[in-house]
Amino acid sequence: MLGEFEGAALNIFHLPKIALYIAGNPMTTPPPPVVNGSDMHALMARLFPVNRSLTGDGVRLTLRVIGEHLPGLTLHEVASGTRALDWLVPDEWNVRDAYIQNGAGQRVVDFQAHTLHLVGYSEPVDRLMSLEELQSHLFSLPDQLDAIPYVTSYYRRFWGFCLSHRQRQALTEQNYRVVIDATLAPGYLTYADLRIPGRSKQEIFISSYVCHPSMANNELSGPALLTALGQWLAGRDNRYSYRLVLAPESIGPIVYMSQHLEEMKRRTIAAFNLTCVGDERAVSLMPSRQGNTLTDRAARHVLRHMAPEHRVYDFYQDRGSDERQYCSPGADLPMVSIMRSRYGDYPEYHTSLDDLTVATPAGLQRSLELHQAAIETIERNETLCAGIVGEPHLARRGMDFNLGGGVGVAAARKQAQDLMAWSDGSRDLIDTADAMGMSLLELLPVVDLLKQQELLIPCAHSE
Amino acid sequence: MLGEFEGAALNIFHLPKIALYIAGNPMTTPPPPVVNGSDMHALMARLFPVNRSLTGDGVRLTLRVIGEHLPGLTLHEVASGTRALDWLVPDEWNVRDAYIQNGAGQRVVDFQAHTLHLVGYSEPVDRLMSLEELQSHLFSLPDQLDAIPYVTSYYRRFWGFCLSHRQRQALTEQNYRVVIDATLAPGYLTYADLRIPGRSKQEIFISSYVCHPSMANNELSGPALLTALGQWLAGRDNRYSYRLVLAPESIGPIVYMSQHLEEMKRRTIAAFNLTCVGDERAVSLMPSRQGNTLTDRAARHVLRHMAPEHRVYDFYQDRGSDERQYCSPGADLPMVSIMRSRYGDYPEYHTSLDDLTVATPAGLQRSLELHQAAIETIERNETLCAGIVGEPHLARRGMDFNLGGGVGVAAARKQAQDLMAWSDGSRDLIDTADAMGMSLLELLPVVDLLKQQELLIPCAHSE
Amino acid sequence: MLGEFEGAALNIFHLPKIALYIAGNPMTTPPPPVVNGSDMHALMARLFPVNRSLTGDGVRLTLRVIGEHLPGLTLHEVASGTRALDWLVPDEWNVRDAYIQNGAGQRVVDFQAHTLHLVGYSEPVDRLMSLEELQSHLFSLPDQLDAIPYVTSYYRRFWGFCLSHRQRQALTEQNYRVVIDATLAPGYLTYADLRIPGRSKQEIFISSYVCHPSMANNELSGPALLTALGQWLAGRDNRYSYRLVLAPESIGPIVYMSQHLEEMKRRTIAAFNLTCVGDERAVSLMPSRQGNTLTDRAARHVLRHMAPEHRVYDFYQDRGSDERQYCSPGADLPMVSIMRSRYGDYPEYHTSLDDLTVATPAGLQRSLELHQAAIETIERNETLCAGIVGEPHLARRGMDFNLGGGVGVAAARKQAQDLMAWSDGSRDLIDTADAMGMSLLELLPVVDLLKQQELLIPCAHSE
Secondary structure, three states: OOEEEOEEOOOOOOHHHHHHHHHOOOOOOOOOOOHHHHHHHHHHHOOOOOOOOOHHHHHHHHHHHHHHHHHEEEEEEEEOEEEOEEEEOOOOEEEEEEEEOOOOEEEEEEEOOOOHHHEEEOEEEEEEEEHHHOOOOOEEOOOOOOOOOOOEEOOOOOEEOOOOHHHHHHOOEEEEEEEEEEEEEEOOOEEEEEEOOOOOOEEEEEEOOOOOOOOHHHHHHHHHHHHHHHHHHOOOOOOOEEEEEEEEHHHHHHHHHHHHHHHHHHEEEEEEEEOOOOOOOOEEEEEEOOOOHHHHHHHHHHHHHHOOOOOOOOHHHOOOOOOHHHHOOOOOOOOEEEEEEOOOOOOOOOOOOOOOOOOOOOHHHHHHHHHHHHHHHHHOOOOOEOOOOOOOOHHHOOOOOOOOOOOHHHHHHHHHHHHHHEEEEOOOHHHHHHOOOOOOOHHHHHHHHHOOOOEEOOOOOOO | OOOOEEEOOOOOOOOOHHHHHOOOOOOOOOOOOOOOOHHHHHHHHOOOOOOOOOOOOOHHHHHHHHHHHOOOOOOEEEOOOEEEEEEOOEEOOOOEEEEOOOOOOEEEEOOOOOOHHHHOOOOEEEEEEHHHHHOEEEEEOOOOOOOOOOOOOOOOOOOOEEEOOHHHHOOOOOEEEEEEEEEEOOOEEEOOOOEOOOOOOOOOEEEOOOOOOOHHHHHHHHHHHHHHHHHHOOOOOOOOEEEEEEOOOOOOHHHHHHHHHHHHHHHEEEEEOOOOOOOOOOOOOEOOOOOOOOOHHHHHHHHHHHHOEEEEOOHHHHOOOOOOHHHOOOOOOOEEEEEEOOOOOOOOOOOOOOOOOOOOHHHHHHHHHHHHHHHHHHHHOOOEEEEEEOOOOOHHHHHEEEEEEEOHHHHHHHHHHHHHHHOOOOOHHHHHHHHHHOOOHHHHHHHHHHOOOOEEOOOOOOO | OOOOOOOOOOOOOOOOOHHHHHOOOOOOOOOOOOHHHHHHHHHHHHHOOOOOOOHHHHHHHHHHHHHHOOOOEEEEEEEOOOOOOOOEEOOEEEEEEEEOOOHHHHHHHHOOOOOOHHEEOOOEEEEEEEHHHHHHOOOOOOOOOOOOOOOOOOOOOOEEEEOHHHHHHHOOOOEEEEEEEEHHHHEEEEEEEEEOOHHHHEEEEEEEEEEOOOOHHHHHHHHHHHHHHHHHOOOOOOEEEEEEEOOOOOOHHHHHHHHHHHHHHHHHHEEEEEOOOOOOOOEEEOOOOOOOOHHHHHHHHHHHHOOOEEEEEOOOHHHHOHHHHHHOOOOOEEEEEEEHHHHHHHOOEEEEOOOOOOOOOOHHHHHHHHHHHHHHHHHHHHEEEEOOOOOOOHHHHHHOOOOOOOOHHHHHHHHHHHHHHHHHHOOOOHHHHHHOOOOHHHHHHHHHHHHHHHHEEOOOOOO
């Protein structure tokens, strides 16, 4: 027995591998670090076999494992039937076992072999039926012969199995026993959050989702990156506070906002949705609904310099993850997604092929660096004003602009003069750096020198 | 005797055909409907022979015939010499007969044959003169041998005749008798208006002009369309009130505004000038002076979808009809013209060739449909806000999006989600539909469903 | 002795030619006019030999000569060490003689032959040294064999000579005597200003700099143009007041703003920096930092019509003259430079080749005309409103639009109608003329006619 979570006990009968792992790593052992792409990939490997859905013990287990790396991560349980904004929290779903057995007693489709074999939220069943009758409960992809598709039926009672088209073609005319040993009954929806306080109460909100079973780029890459960012932020002195949230997609943000929206609207200055951050094939940006928030400007600024090849999606045409809720009118949170290959835009999406070979240590590492740069850009962004009228008398001040870091004296001096000229209170450092064709992070050494000399100062009437 | 108009008796000696028609259709007979292009064309044919000008009995007769179809249309008379804004109402002009007779007593140019033969506002004359002396009073078009040009001299005393160049070339050296049996003397300027009340006092203003003699596209198509729109609007329950005005061009709007401008400025939310709406060769738009009024946005929106081939003119370079007065600084009415071939941009313009073969039933019908769509777009336009935060729980609400009308369920559902996402109070339905690449009228079934469900509601602080 | 200046006596030992000239033109003789390119060129020729720098008697002499043409021009002296904004006024520098003498007693480099031979602000020296030791104090241009470069060392104690590379290559191994008979000691910085009152206290500020020794396009063309503009403005009845300032570059504006900035910010509606206005090869514009001030709009408007081939520089990338101070954040003066070939963008820049053959009477004349047009454009710019609603009844008003000046009646009438249509209070005459594709100055005859008729009037609520 692993102990009690708030509101619900963890059932791990069906989770042998991960359970053993936890059993062998009591909380007295320090958790392994998650600070780079390899660590993130290892965490994903550990969580890959777990059967996650909107609710259930797989979600709880996933959040608990992540909590090992993020002290203070708190799990919350919300009862089925609870009203949340326009929604009702659904019943809780847990699966003990599920399979299709042929006349010879062999399991021809087996949930134990891959969680994707079972349609999400399938109701319990134990019946004998002909192949013909069974067919209307089977899903496969004629165009991807070896891929098991990902199918759910959250809000319409149903049961079904997914299998590769090759498997399906091998089924013969006979009677099959179909067993789904599951519970779909009032229980709880589980989510987790973590607050990392900074010098300001204003917050940067970082969210990812936990509800897809064994898939890598579109699910586990997000929680893994959130874990790494959380460790990084917890070890720093931050200007802003941070709010990290892991919840099932769609209903999770709905539930979370139903409890926290007013506070979030008051405090949130930037927000990132972590989704599809694991592969190496693309860098892309889903802007916020408003399109020009601080998060949008910081993300575009960073991508312009660190990933000039990136693609920008259209919110209205292309949205598909939790920005649908967090950016909705009335919520209006300034959320963007800095992604690798976006959901829907890579061939393994929503199939068993979206595995740990699609999401790679190198892919995760670059996503980590892009997010760190975007966050640091926001942390260091401010609107400064020239502290003097006219240019500074550099000779009198003894400023030598020998800043190191490969920036020559003449270049640093020109940066300083330009910064002084741009700093009239009408633009922040992101816009100033954009205007100068540089990145904010590159400009910081000169900014810091000018601040030391009080040549750049806070504006009298700025934000 | 046909009866008294307000302020002036109708002289119909010179209007035999039309007078007979009216005599044969006493007001006890219901007027024929004017609801489609063929009806409009028939009305034009009836009015074609009448000699219209800035003033006079031809204008009164035209307005009276239209009034048969538009109960409530009221004629108004304004005395010559009345000051109106910067202008003075001119003397009234009526023509009994006019011709040029050769030595053999034959009429070589005869106003009875075509009203265009007489220069508008010609003063009376009865003289013998040589061809040489006559030439300075003749107008013809060397480039259009068979066209009688349209010439007026409203504000400079003059007399003259217009004839085809072929006719002119046939004139021989001899003495001609020139007779213009007309009166040009203090009298009245006549215009007509009609108010159709709606649920709101805010008005849509529809104007056309009555002052050109026998020409079709550039004159009669406008009053015919106004008649059809008036019948259509009078038979509906409208959100907005409607103000329909028929007056001579330029001086008419000046006079009308001198009496009604303050009220019009307070009430008018959209305005259409009906001109050159009869031919089939082009669809074009004259924007308002401001260029981005509700009328401009509605007209562009409708033309984008219903006539993507349309041409947009430049107000400052190309204006030439009553928008010159109604859109002038200080008047500032939001008036556009949705036209077919614009005045000046078709070869028959301002000649006898602009006849009932240029304006066609099909051309008129399409203009009617474009104006109905623009009006309906304005009637249905509003700024809506999402009634909930986050996306709606469609399953819980039992919304099936089976709207019919050829829109599939998936498409309707996507429309609904997009409408919810766009409806943040910052744009009206026209802009929302534009952003979605659809027409407002196409979107209405989903809009109505979302309004029923209170998923779209009036914005708290919007207009 | 030539008389006392405020605060400092003029030492002219080293200025034989110019001193003789002044001696021969006592102030009782009227000064020659400076009203066209030839006059400006003659003034430049007179001032060319003078050794100007940040401070010293060459500056005083230059300002005094210009003062002969601009009665009321007042010289001001500011003591070394005075704090001005972020700067300190430097010591005063005066040179009696300077040369490099070879073993044979010949002057191989001689300040008397060209002021550029001496590095600006060289400290006194009188030493014998080897060629090798001397080399580190010599400056030449290997790419421009016959050009003497322009070098200064204002704020770091140093001495040096500049010479053509050909001269340098001719130096042989021997001992040289190096003599700089100069004083570099506490004294004064000198600048001059002139106020020309207009009907309004609002000012147009015109500035140029006096600190470069014998160079033509990049120095003397500016003061010469300022002189011509000053004479022109002093002889007119101006709407605006004018402030003309001549001061050494960079430190001059710093000092001037330290004394006058608050008043200038209150009054200045436009500002021109006169620099590099003498050659014939280009017309170019350095915009203000804000980029869209009245001065920018007037300058762009004039150049669009009078020099459509002009190049527009980027303030942030290309600035380099006194706009660096006057346009700095906190100063925010609306200053532009209408230039011919910009500093840095012509081969003779900052060398002895920038002489009186580079700046020409024709080049100066065109600069004068461009500045006069820009100033007149600002003088005549205003925001007018239509004095009536609707178009004017031209016939009743007897307006014939026979304005002469090559503008036909029909064109003038169309201009009038368009002016009436554009004049809704939302744009000034510059923007209106731009919208009409004409220049404001071309439009003035019709504007004046409409103002006479009160068809265009001041707007009720405009500036």
